[in-house]
Amino acid sequence: MGRHGTIANRKEKQDAKKAKIFTKYAKAIAVAASQGGSDVEYNPTLKNIIDKAKSLNMPNDNIERAVKKGEANSEGDNFETIVYEGYGPNGVAVIVETLTDNRNRTGANMRYYFDKNKGNLGTTGCVGYMFDKKGQIIIEAAPNVSEDELMEAALEAGAEDFIPDEEGYEIVTSPEDFSAVRDALKEKGYKFVSSEVTMIPQTTTKxxxxxxxxxxxxxxxxxxxxxxxxEVWHNWEME
Known part of the structure; x- marks a missing residue:
């Protein structure tokens, strides 16, 4: 799974950054609840963020607290999602999704990070075309996971692609079918290393x-x- 980094690599990275990730999701949940209400049936943005937070094992208490915070204040209206695109060293394509209440501060910071690391911030769309927005579910290889059964279940639920690897399995869906595929596999008792709608690079850079x-x-x-x-997405081929 060279194009995304190995499964072990992903797990380790997620664990190391959990506290920071939970803080960011709490902010995103509060803003989504503040902007679109706390009922996930009528607020798909909130539902997606909560689903993703849960897939990273964010405690329900933290999620509920963030929703209540969003309900209680209208500060969320000051926040907007801005996507930045640019190049890292050797032309690695990088996409950064931000949630900010001050676009000038965020824009200046983004430019600084890219400039400081032999990269440069580009214009909107400069690298976006090199990625496909897809649902991605990663399941670790385990004695009780049958590749054939998993593949059949995934494709039956509407997955576009099934990519086996010695460490596990990658299931790719369209963004629209992601929830249905994830829920179908969850019902069958599969445990995910990660499940998210992400930007998958078409080609990678070494x-x-x-x-x-x-x-x-x-x-x-x-x-x-x-x-x-x-979120940060890139097409760096991690060994």
Whole structure:
């Protein structure tokens, strides 16, 4: 699974950044509830964020607190989602989704992070065409997981693609079918390493020099550390 980093790699990274991730999801949940109400039946944005937070094992208490906070104040109206696109070292394509109440601050920070790490911030659309928006479910290989059964269940539920790997399985769906496929597999008792609507790169870029690797790692870290940043996608082929 070279194009996304290995499954083990993903798990480790998620665990290490859990606290920060939960804080970001709490903010996104509060803003979504504030802007579109707390009933997930009528607020698909909120439903998607809560589903994703749950897939990362964010405690229900934290989720409920964030929803209540959003209901209680209308500050969410000051926030907007802005997507930035640019290039990292050696032309790695990078897309950054932010949730901000101050676009000037966020824009200046994004430019700084890219400039500081041998990259540059581009215009909207400069790299977006190199990615496909897809639902992606990752399931770890385990003795009780039958590849044939999982593949059949995934495709029957409406998945577009099933990619086996020695560490596990990647199931790809259209964004529209993602919830149905995820729910069908969950009902059958499958446990996910991750399940999300994401940007999957069509091609990947390798980094070979020590300097490029250092800069790219630092760029991703700086972006993920920023409180306004919700998601970072790139086409760096991690070994």
């Amino acid at each position: 980094l070979t020099t020590e300097e490029e690797l250092k800069m790219m790692n630092r760029l991703v870290d700086m972006l993920e550390e920023d409180d306004d940043v919700q």
